Amino acid sequence: MKYLYAGDADFQHQSFLELRPIAVWTQLLGELSWLASLLLSHPHQQVDAANTVLVCLIMLAGTVLSLNASHRHTLLLGMLLNLCGLALGFRLNMLFVSNTSLWSTSIAVCITLTMAPVFHSSYCFMLASGCVWAILLQGTLDDRRLWQQDTLIALLTLVTLASGLMLNILFRRLRLRGYHLRRDLEALAFQDALTGIDNRRSLLEKLQAWYPAQHGHFLMVDIDDFKSVNDDFGHEAGDQVLQQVAQQLSGHPDVALCGRLGGEEFGLFTRLLDSQRVSELAGQLIHRVNTCSVEQRRLSISIGIVLMDGRIGLTAALRQADAALYQAKHRGKNGFVLALPCGHPVPQQTLVQAS
Structure with a gap:
């Protein structure tokens, strides 16, 4: 039959x-x-x-x-x-x-x-x-x-x-x-083969289709010290790290879009507009990743956040998120920075501190 x-x-x-x-x-x-x-x-x-x-x-x-x-x-x-x-x-x-x-x-x-x-x-x-x-x-x-x-x-x-x-x-x-x-x-063409989430092309196309009609916050996420994982434990361990982090990020109910931008960098979009709620979301994501480990080494991430409310273009928003991510890395990692609409990032305390 x-x-x-x-x-x-x-x-x-x-x-x-x-x-x-x-x-x-x-x-x-x-x-x-x-x-x-x-x-x-x-x-x-x-x-x-x-x-x-x-x-x-x-x-x-x-x-x-x-x-x-x-x-x-x-x-x-x-x-x-x-x-x-x-x-x-x-x-x-x-x-x-x-x-x-x-x-x-x-x-x-x-x-x-x-x-x-x-x-x-x-x-x-x-x-x-x-x-x-x-x-x-x-x-x-x-x-x-x-x-x-x-x-x-x-x-x-x-x-x-x-x-x-x-x-x-x-x-x-x-x-x-x-x-x-x-x-x-x-x-x-549209899915990252390793993690199963959207690849860069798919994520950016979806953002272009949603924005500026759909408002929210964009979170640029980078795995801390990822190169050392590859150097110390090999690329197979690095692949496991990427898969674990992708699962934790994409599995959060407040994350509307999640994609891998390249390497150890991810992009997320949430419809949350309140900065306090977005800060809580960032802290929860950090906590989720902190529960993961590879070869007994705990994982951590840094996050740069930008408000996407229609006043800036998509390219400018990604640039501001990247700058905020750089600030989060510079201030000790395992944290997040929320960029002001004017483009000057100001640090926010992580809700989950690294121990």
């Missing part, structure tokens, strides 16, 4: 967006083919105007519905409507040709194989195929030349449906593979 799996909701939505234009163009191709057959099958015959107009309306309604579909279920309805109209149209044309049964089976085979890649669901494809075959083979039960070879007709029908089902499954699995590949590439 895994081959009939239609994928998760996000994949189904992506498939809908990809298949909608293909479905519309396929329907238009079928309608043009029907118009050509209409001209060729009625060179000296009187066209049944009423039924011809009705068939045209059914096909066009399906195409318009598919073109304006906003959901995959609407697209499916449009495709079914168009296919039924198309099958009825071809069946109407074949009333004026000899060897009707031969043309019915041939056209049913062509429609089944052509529409197979366009359906997202195998079950829906089988339903549509059944409707097409039922319409086109209607009225052929009294054709002895056809049904004297009923075994061959049954075999042709089964082989066509099986081939169409295989095509449907194959194209869906190819789309699913491409979907997973794109998702993996997006994760590599």
